Amino acid sequence: MPSEVVSLTGHIIDSLTLSKVLDIILRDGGQYRIRRFEIGETRNDTSHAEIIVSAPDTTTLERILHQIGQHGAERAVGEAEVEPAPADGVLPAGFYVTTNLETHVRWKERWIPVEPIEMDCAIVISGNPGEETATSVPMHRVRRGDRIVVGDRGVRVTPLERLEPTDVFSFMGSEVSTERPKERIIAAIVQAMQEARDAGRRILFVGGPAIVHTGAARSLEAIIRAGWIDVLFAGNALAVHDIEQALYGTSLGVDLNTGNHRAHGHEHHLRAINTIRSIGSIRKAVEQGIVTRGILHACITCGTDFVLAGSIRDDGPLPEVITDVVQAQDAMRERVRGVGVALMVATTLHSIATGNLLPATVRTLCVDSDPNTVIKLMDRGTHQAFGLVTDCEFFLKELAARLPGVIP
């Protein structure tokens, strides 16, 4: 019966890692014996375990080693293996698939970090001998001949530490529930945003059109003007309704002051798009004084970067919208570098798309009135996301009220 020794080091009790590893071994048809076990005496000490893993055949054993490797169980170190990409946009068959966790590759007897890390990518080794770097690369950006890591020998993944019980995010847990006091959560977000700011990390806001429909745009606009958002991801719809509101005071024809449907109002969004297309761009409309307020006005006048990504339900679209989704993804990919906090508000599509691009270390809050949005985001791998099931109108109003320097 083939077997191999792996070792696990860290807060492996506390982080549930040991339990998970043992469970995977049994689930996938293996056996284990704990050969050595040293438990840390206090929370600050690390524990160490050596585990003999055996399985009925080599294939099963390899599969198990691969799985538990994802949780930090390292086997006797070997070098990473690479194979060249067979064509542009195509990977070698056995390519290693990345997670969104911190990852290192063993290359010429040193561990080199994969930077940036992004889930569901391949790892490319590049650079001159002795100066190699490792990068996660999405399939479509691979070029023929790129050296791609295959198998999982020589790849080390560092599991996410559990948050300290006193951490500002930890009390939220991963529960998705509407029945919790929300003001305290919003206070925690404010603190996380301030910490990110102090640490020189950027703040990303991902938003859907309901922000405008519900009248919450004015709060978001104020937050942007106060300098709290470094980059905004949205779609054509948010931008259209924002501009409709700037030009007509309505969103999808509903007057945001009176709540009434304005006559002809359902045509406003098309007329707004047409106006911007005739001027050439949102930026020009702002510069020429045609658009004088709103979320995008705030972005353009305050230097907040933004990506408007297209979707098949778009009208128009507006000139700044990137209609090719692969290009849009790349534009987002470029801008998530250095992000420390991501706020995702009232959009399933853009939240999941952004979650796919973020390292697991980014503090991520997903706000939606529908618990399913949050559940889907976590189901698709963005496990670090905290869900807040509430109204975006309420959330942004409260956030604006609590963030220093925001003038409502």
Added chain:
Amino acid sequence: MPSEVVSLTGHIIDSLTLSKVLDIILRDGGQYRIRRFEIGETRNDTSHAEIIVSAPDTTTLERILHQIGQHGAERAVGEAEVEPAPADGVLPAGFYVTTNLETHVRWKERWIPVEPIEMDCAIVISGNPGEETATSVPMHRVRRGDRIVVGDRGVRVTPLERLEPTDVFSFMGSEVSTERPKERIIAAIVQAMQEARDAGRRILFVGGPAIVHTGAARSLEAIIRAGWIDVLFAGNALAVHDIEQALYGTSLGVDLNTGNHRAHGHEHHLRAINTIRSIGSIRKAVEQGIVTRGILHACITCGTDFVLAGSIRDDGPLPEVITDVVQAQDAMRERVRGVGVALMVATTLHSIATGNLLPATVRTLCVDSDPNTVIKLMDRGTHQAFGLVTDCEFFLKELAARLPGVIP
């Protein structure tokens, strides 16, 4: 082919009544001819139509006449027929089933109003000859020998007028959507509450335990203290969590200031119930200074009436809870008299139970984070309800901020 002439009078075009009546006739297998039609020239004038309804047989015709009678189509007037109730709590087989719309009964050549009106009841005629009154009575309160209206001859139902387009509630329509600016709706509720108050009508609040879990209790407490609520309907759970919060500062063990789970906290609600049971009642606990704050403290000290109705998921329950559901329903039934505005917040069970008791003329707002609650309420006959899909925390905070005289 049997036929009968019916007449329809009122804003029958405008209120869609004529269309519905014609539709029912065809749907149920009848034919019609419009014999006479006078349309009002302006909105203020009433229209009048005489329609010949025919059907293949008498049973079908009677069924159609019954149906369209519910929409105000009267046939050549006849006297209402009555039969005695055969036993306590049992109605004669053909008993007329009430709607929640204004209803009159033809009795000894005059129209007497059914007061109060409640859906899914029978009509009892009582009183001395010449002084008869008509009352809607739920099945369980009928006594053997009561004179019960059977069939629908001699019963006239007045359809609800559509709201004026300028009415404070009308712009809400019956749409149930999260994507609308909510502040305007809350302003409309405030105005409706003021109008009810000015007209000498009472304001009913129906609430669920999420009001306490989310930290919204302080807003509701302030609204009660300012005198805006005349009667509160709730269950054991809302009261238990309210008292838990008053005694321990937690709700289901979650500290409402920090959002953290308090040690032993999950036991607080049972200890709170036990404390009140040992004292004898919530009222005594307030009077003895044991409970010094909260929703029920506000009710008891400000003279706001309340009904706590039991359910099978109750712990305890608290002494004031009415554990017999039929008695609880009767206690609620008694207190809906004179109500002009009903606010239903974060409870499906109590909202539907209350909706069953209310005349259709009561302005009813149902607030829930789940659109299904609102849909269910309307599905079950409370068609006049307006739905607001949002967080109760936000709703009550905004309502408290906008109601005159509320000290947050």
Added chain:
Amino acid sequence: MPSEVVSLTGHIIDSLTLSKVLDIILRDGGQYRIRRFEIGETRNDTSHAEIIVSAPDTTTLERILHQIGQHGAERAVGEAEVEPAPADGVLPAGFYVTTNLETHVRWKERWIPVEPIEMDCAIVISGNPGEETATSVPMHRVRRGDRIVVGDRGVRVTPLERLEPTDVFSFMGSEVSTERPKERIIAAIVQAMQEARDAGRRILFVGGPAIVHTGAARSLEAIIRAGWIDVLFAGNALAVHDIEQALYGTSLGVDLNTGNHRAHGHEHHLRAINTIRSIGSIRKAVEQGIVTRGILHACITCGTDFVLAGSIRDDGPLPEVITDVVQAQDAMRERVRGVGVALMVATTLHSIATGNLLPATVRTLCVDSDPNTVIKLMDRGTHQAFGLVTDCEFFLKELAARLPGVIP
């Protein structure tokens, strides 16, 4: 006070059109007097009304006439006015915005139909003198100099007739409720599909990836193989999971026979994409015998047309996916011609995108486990959609069992 006479003809009582028109006039600040009124005696006869509309000023009057024109109220006929498009992709400021209802344009003293009709487009008049045709054109396809209809003079919209009470779809109403017997609804869909087929109209299926996750793909595959679907709209995700299942027997790594997570399974979808990219296309993978089953295999081998439209959350994507959303929309637009029945299952994005392209006469069924998807679709203008809140697994299994010729 300016005024104008308009006339309304048709089943204007029955279809609620008269009521709506009168209501709009009052709501928007106008007055009316009914000058003439002839009501049809039976359901088959049409009614006719002449209404004098007046308003405080010309702007208000024009706005009202525009609004009620959308419901078929015609004023003294005038010719449609056109203006040239000022640039490619830009419309003249006052362009007429289309609905999804049957529309005619008055041009040189004859009424010419707008074909095809699509909501939120402009109308272009083209062709040689005397042979002009009218077409609805989305903004981005307009070319400089195209003759675009402006204002609403000379445009006639025919409201959708209400369905006969005996129609197969009519009993569904527009209620969105989970609490209805679904088998009867499915029988109605089957009948509608047969009627469409008999009338030479095409059947469109719009699907989301949950069809594969839930194991319903086998039913859809069988329906396609039996020739019931003419065209399929989906995204990269449905196709990826379908191919993952064909290659590995899993969907997102879950074994569809055992329900268990397969080891390494979360990587399958990426390996499936890479395999297809290395072959060049799904079609080639089918032709080369690499993909031997599944939804797309059925489409390719049975000649069912399909459009795979990209979105920003896509991995890969697969070679056949159209990554430019405007091109994808145009590919869908082209294929909705001649569609008689549209089934939309388990996708919000693709359902709304498709709904935007369909004439209101297409029988549209939207199936989703979340009532919000259906509500959103109708909120965005696809009023003809019927909602069925259920599991796609159940729906497709039942549909496959009831459609003639399907071999499960």
Added chain:
Amino acid sequence: MPSEVVSLTGHIIDSLTLSKVLDIILRDGGQYRIRRFEIGETRNDTSHAEIIVSAPDTTTLERILHQIGQHGAERAVGEAEVEPAPADGVLPAGFYVTTNLETHVRWKERWIPVEPIEMDCAIVISGNPGEETATSVPMHRVRRGDRIVVGDRGVRVTPLERLEPTDVFSFMGSEVSTERPKERIIAAIVQAMQEARDAGRRILFVGGPAIVHTGAARSLEAIIRAGWIDVLFAGNALAVHDIEQALYGTSLGVDLNTGNHRAHGHEHHLRAINTIRSIGSIRKAVEQGIVTRGILHACITCGTDFVLAGSIRDDGPLPEVITDVVQAQDAMRERVRGVGVALMVATTLHSIATGNLLPATVRTLCVDSDPNTVIKLMDRGTHQAFGLVTDCEFFLKELAARLPGVIP
């Protein structure tokens, strides 16, 4: 700094128990040192840890010891302490609050089991010296002078073992998701029901009225007739609609064969109630041949026990309905003894009420089209419940098709 030694024994790594215990100590302000640690070599061996827990003060220490005691951490054994109940229905202030996990009490130097166990109760010690038994008793059933356990000294709770990875229920995990293949889950339920049956344990079915509305009643009826259900919990509504269907073929007036609203149909449920009230009971109506089919007919003719519990939204109610909620709870409490599998379908209220009464060892499946129902059930302490988000119509049809001996 006060400290105490506790010991933990069992599959404490595997079951995550050790991690939880250490976490609680830190969270609640304590410190720990692992004094001794013996890890089991294989999955079958148990592990053992001795932990020194210290805290700044005695109160904190006691609180921590109490908390970790809930997870099986025992301190130097002491006898349980009891105090007499001060009045009927009132507990001594420091009463021990039960969980739904297996529990023993140390009494006169032996461990006696608490039977039956139910969450949120007190423990009563009764019986003659030397023959004492321990019982969990809900607050309202306590009698003055009963010996109630106070504090948590001498109480031992056995955590639930995690299910074997190969167990029929384990693959479901606790995920609540609509996007999973459901047929496999239903197969697992069938197996669990067979295992319960073989082990001599009873099967409980808890159902809501949507079972009748959706047309699923015929499947449930067939399952009952085949002898698969030992006891049914429901409310007035399920029974009323079931009888309405038996008498009229409709549910809330909707014809379950055609899906159409039947004329007068909305009155059927009241007429059905009145009919049964005039006969005296559902049982008599079955015996007299008035009710000849349906769920309750199946229960009564096949000897399946049932409890119909009242709620404030009930019409009527039917004679068998227990209108006092405390009595209804007691009737349910009595019947959960010996239950091995509980199926909860399409009811939030009855599911939560039943979950409160069940030991954690009962295999519990909660089926609802709304994920929130499942989330709420688990939030309220029924952690062992597995959620299946789907249509009850589909679920029951599939279940009937797969259970041996069911004749559809």
